[in-house]
Amino acid sequence: MRYKGGFTLIETLVVLAVAAILLSVAIPSMRPFVQEQRARTTAQTFMSDLVFARGEAARGNTRVTVTAVGGNWANGWTIVRAGMAEPLRSTGPVGGALVMCATDAALATQLTYRADGRLVRTGGTLLDAILVGWHDDPSTASDNRVREIRINLAGRPEVIEANGRSLVDAAGNPC
Numbered sequence: 001m002r003y004k005g006g007f008t009l010i011e012t013l014v015v016l017a018v019a020a021i022l023l024s025v026a027i028p029s030m031r032p033f034v035q036e037q038r039a040r041t042t043a044q045t046f047m048s049d050l051v052f053a054r055g056e057a058a059r060g061n062t063r064v065t066v067t068a069v070g071g072n073w074a075n076g077w078t079i080v081r082a083g084m085a086e087p088l089r090s091t092g093p094v095g096g097a098l099v100m101c102a103t104d105a106a107l108a109t110q111l112t113y114r115a116d117g118r119l120v121r122t123g124g125t126l127l128d129a130i131l132v133g134w135h136d137d138p139s140t141a142s143d144n145r146v147r148e149i150r151i152n153l154a155g156r157p158e159v160i161e162a163n164g165r166s167l168v169d170a171a172g173n174p175c
Contacts, residue, residue, distance in 0.1 A: 008126070022132055034096075035096065035097070035134050038094075038096040038098055039132050039146075039147050042132050043132045043147035046092065046100075046149055047078055047149050047158070048159045049066065049089060050091060050149070052079065052088075053088075053113050054156070055064075056079070057115055057117055058116065059115040060081060060115075061115045062082045062115055063112055063113065063115060064079060064082065064088070064112070064113045065080050066079050066112075066113075067100045068108075069093075070096060071109045072100070073100035073101065073102070074099055074100040074111075075093050076090065076093050078090045091130070098132060098134050099132075100131065101131050101167065102128070102129070103127075103130075103168070104125070104128035106121060106122045106128065117154070117155045118155040119151050127150070128150070129148035129149055133147060146160065146161075146166075146167055147159055147160070147161060148161075148162045
């Protein structure tokens, strides 16, 4: 029996079966690409929020604090000017199986910019960073799809692709 398009039911089923097989192969291979884009977007969003906080501190001649929601950067963060209760900006959870952690306890839950736009450092080194990434097996720390957000002495953040970097927190535990 032929339909208007000239295809038989068997031909249509064969085309659908081939399409299903191709999709079953293609979709799992897209997962790393999608996760990579999520990590890149999250790192850029976090960096732009740090630039915003730094600018607000310098513009308002006051301290501005970026705080991890619930003590975990992956839960989101808020930006608050000193002496103000209302946040200047809030960002929700990162989602998508992404993790965020600090490589030093000084950056673990809060970052504060001084009135001159520099970061208040309570310890650590310039190589300390907030890491954004993911891994398929949370029991291991090894991963090669990690972004680092580092903040230099002047308080300017930058995103670095840290290929081969492990997703470990300040204590060396997997994030």
